[in-house]
Structure formats: C-alpha cells, structure tokens
Amino acid sequence: MEQLIKEFTQANIGKVREKEPLARHTTIRIGGPADVFVEPDSIESLKKVMEIIRKHHVNWRVIGRGSNLLVADEGIEGVVIKLGDGIAELTIHEEEVTVGGGYSLIKLATTVSRQGLSGLEFAGGIPGSVGGAVYMNAGAHGSDMSHILQKAQVLFPDGTIEWLSKEEMEFSYRTSVLQKKRPGICIAAVLELKKGERESIVAKMQKNKDYRRETQPWDYPCAGSVFRNPLPHYAGQLIEKAGLKGYAIGGAKISEQHGNFIVNAGNAKAQDVLDLIAHVKKTIQQLYGIEMKTEVEIIGRKS
Known part of the structure; x- marks a missing residue:
C-alpha cells in the first residue's frame, strides 16, 4: 500500500490517509480502519484515483456520508473513496437541479424548498449524500429518488463516464442498476422538480422532519x-x-x-x-x- 499512497499523494488528488478508522465516517459511529482512505477534491481527482487503483489492481469501495452503512470491526481491505465536498457542485435552473454526488441530501432538500421547488420534501431528514441516495433509491413518506431523477452521471471502474437515464437506472425498492448489474459511482444527478408555493413546501418538509425526530432515535x-x-x-x-x-x-x-x-x-x-x-x-x-x-x-x- 505504500506505493499506492505515494502515487495518490504525488497526484495531489485531495485527502489521503492510511489506516483511517471508518467509525469517524459512519453515522452509527462503528467501523474498523480502511487500508487507504481518500477524499478526492474534484471529479478529475476521482478519475485519477480510479486510474491508480486500476493500475495496482486493488479492491476499492465508495462511501458518501456514511448513513445506511455498517462497516466490519476488521475494517476494509484496499481503498475507501469518500465523496465529499470536492464533488458537491449545485446548479439550479428553473425546475432543473444539477447536483454533485457528494452533496448532502438534507442540505439539498432544504435549499430547493426555500426556492419554492417541490419534489424533495421526502428527503428532508435523510442523512446521506445525493450519490448514495441515487445508488440505493433512497425514499420516505411515499416517495423516492426515482420520482424526481431525470438522469445520473456515473463513473465506471474502467474510467468511462456515462449519463444514465431514469429508465437505465432500473430503479426499484431501495435498489438501482449501480448496486450489482452495472457497478459504478454516481458523481452527479439531474433532478426534475416542480415550482410551487414556497411556504407550503417548506411546511411539508418540516412536518416530515418533525415526524422523523418524533418517531426515530x-x-x-x-x-x-x-x-x-x-x-x-x-x-x-x-x-x-x-x-x-x-x-x-x-x-x-x-x-x-x-x-x-x-x-x-x-x-x-x-x-x-x-x-x-x-x-x-x-x-x-x-x-x-x-x-x-x-x-x-x-x-x-x-x-
């Protein structure tokens, strides 16, 4: 792993750590160390990370904000890639939202609701990243990501990047094509929301948040x-x-x-x-x- 860490560091791709405890990066605060932990500072850096991983034929795994995840006490072999603030750009154009895979889902839901955009009220209390939410078709309160996703930008292990339509994502209950059929990293998503009355959208999202706080630990x-x-x-x-x-x-x-x-x-x-x-x-x-x-x-x- 020393050579791997050296190449990551020389490539200047963002944060690189050895034997990083993953309990620091999961919402349940459990998890042993990753052999190598990287947090790329851009999509270009992420592509470099994947290039080095392919070169060395090492195991790898992506995490977002660590929700919906249980990491073994023995940790994870190989490289753990965290999608964080380096891959979290946000653009809102009328009813279309383009957002990076590392963006906080709660933060996104709050931001769009304040701009009078409806469709993400269900996500107000889901503590994950956009990429993770697309990967697992996260949902609550009778809705999920499949209701609003227009397309997802995916980085595949061979280094290619593709836009997959909602149909190509093959969404079902808590599942997408990225989990088994076509493993890949959701680096961006285009969401189709609807303009509505700001006050009622914010109120609905707050009601969902309050319900989660009252019923969940x-x-x-x-x-x-x-x-x-x-x-x-x-x-x-x-x-x-x-x-x-x-x-x-x-x-x-x-x-x-x-x-x-x-x-x-x-x-x-x-x-x-x-x-x-x-x-x-x-x-x-x-x-x-x-x-x-x-x-x-x-x-x-x-x-």
Missing part, C-alpha cells in the same frame, strides 16, 4: 432503517409485535422508539449489530414465517 448514533419492509408488512411493526424493542447485545440496542432502528448505545461493535440482526431475523422467521432482509449495507473484512 436521532439522539443515538444509528445507520437508519436496518431492514427492508417485507411488504405488505412493515419491519418496525413486526419487530415491535415480537417484543424486541429495547433488546440489546453488547453496545448495540434495538431502539425503543422504532423497531427498525439499531442504535449504538455505547461503544458498540459491528459484531454486536450483526448478532442483533441475526437474532431479529431468526425471531421473525420463527414467529411469523417472514424472511427479513437488510436495507443497511454491510461491508468490510470477515472476521
């Missing part, structure tokens, strides 16, 4: 919803019905506010969370015959 570090809803059922309701609210393993605990949230109640390890997930899956399967699938992405070295 934002006073503890967490990764967001842990399980996908096994429709027509809801994960949180099944977990509550099973009497699992408040159940803890180590420093990880199922929230007493919302059954579909696992919180870091104090120095939790990733293994604590994994054990808790396994316990929920087993319990719900035994009680109701329903298979629970995780929404939170679990990544990193196996112990």
Whole structure:
C-alpha cells in the first residue's frame, strides 16, 4: 500500500490517509480502519484515483456520508473513496437541479424548498449524500429518488463516464442498476422538480422532519432503517409485535422508539449489530414465517 499512497499523494488528488478508522465516517459511529482512505477534491481527482487503483489492481469501495452503512470491526481491505465536498457542485435552473454526488441530501432538500421547488420534501431528514441516495433509491413518506431523477452521471471502474437515464437506472425498492448489474459511482444527478408555493413546501418538509425526530432515535448514533419492509408488512411493526424493542447485545440496542432502528448505545461493535440482526431475523422467521432482509449495507473484512 505504500506505493499506492505515494502515487495518490504525488497526484495531489485531495485527502489521503492510511489506516483511517471508518467509525469517524459512519453515522452509527462503528467501523474498523480502511487500508487507504481518500477524499478526492474534484471529479478529475476521482478519475485519477480510479486510474491508480486500476493500475495496482486493488479492491476499492465508495462511501458518501456514511448513513445506511455498517462497516466490519476488521475494517476494509484496499481503498475507501469518500465523496465529499470536492464533488458537491449545485446548479439550479428553473425546475432543473444539477447536483454533485457528494452533496448532502438534507442540505439539498432544504435549499430547493426555500426556492419554492417541490419534489424533495421526502428527503428532508435523510442523512446521506445525493450519490448514495441515487445508488440505493433512497425514499420516505411515499416517495423516492426515482420520482424526481431525470438522469445520473456515473463513473465506471474502467474510467468511462456515462449519463444514465431514469429508465437505465432500473430503479426499484431501495435498489438501482449501480448496486450489482452495472457497478459504478454516481458523481452527479439531474433532478426534475416542480415550482410551487414556497411556504407550503417548506411546511411539508418540516412536518416530515418533525415526524422523523418524533418517531426515530436521532439522539443515538444509528445507520437508519436496518431492514427492508417485507411488504405488505412493515419491519418496525413486526419487530415491535415480537417484543424486541429495547433488546440489546453488547453496545448495540434495538431502539425503543422504532423497531427498525439499531442504535449504538455505547461503544458498540459491528459484531454486536450483526448478532442483533441475526437474532431479529431468526425471531421473525420463527414467529411469523417472514424472511427479513437488510436495507443497511454491510461491508468490510470477515472476521
């Protein structure tokens, strides 16, 4: 990894760190070290990063703002690329919004609502990046990214950059083509919003934010919803019905506010969370015959 770090540093691509604890970069505050951690300061720098990675044939992985993510205690092998402020340009032209993949989704929702643009009210309390939201088709309150995305700019591992239309993104529930079929990095998105009455748009977004604060455990570090809803059922309701609210393993605990949230109640390890997930899956399967699938992405070295 020394040669890799040397080349990243010489290429002047932004922040480069060795053995960076990923607990510093996840909303649940859990995660071992990345062998190499880079935060490119531009799209051109990101392209250089990918070029060096290809040259050395090392594993790589992209993160945004670290929500919806559980990183193993053993950390991540290879290079972790963080899309941050260096890839976060914003342009608003009438009802069309072009935004970088590293831009905060909450900040974007707030900005456009104040300009009287409707369509992102659902995202007011989702603590992720735009790129991550596109990658997983993030949503809430009956809407998601597929409702507003016009096209996404994607950097593929071979260095090519393409604009993919909404149809080409193949969105479904918490899924896009970028996850498995065509792995790539969403570096920008063009969103199609609608002009409306500023006061009512801001009020609706604030109502959504307030609802999340009242029903979800934002006073503890967490990764967001842990399980996908096994429709027509809801994960949180099944977990509550099973009497699992408040159940803890180590420093990880199922929230007493919302059954579909696992919180870091104090120095939790990733293994604590994994054990808790396994316990929920087993319990719900035994009680109701329903298979629970995780929404939170679990990544990193196996112990």
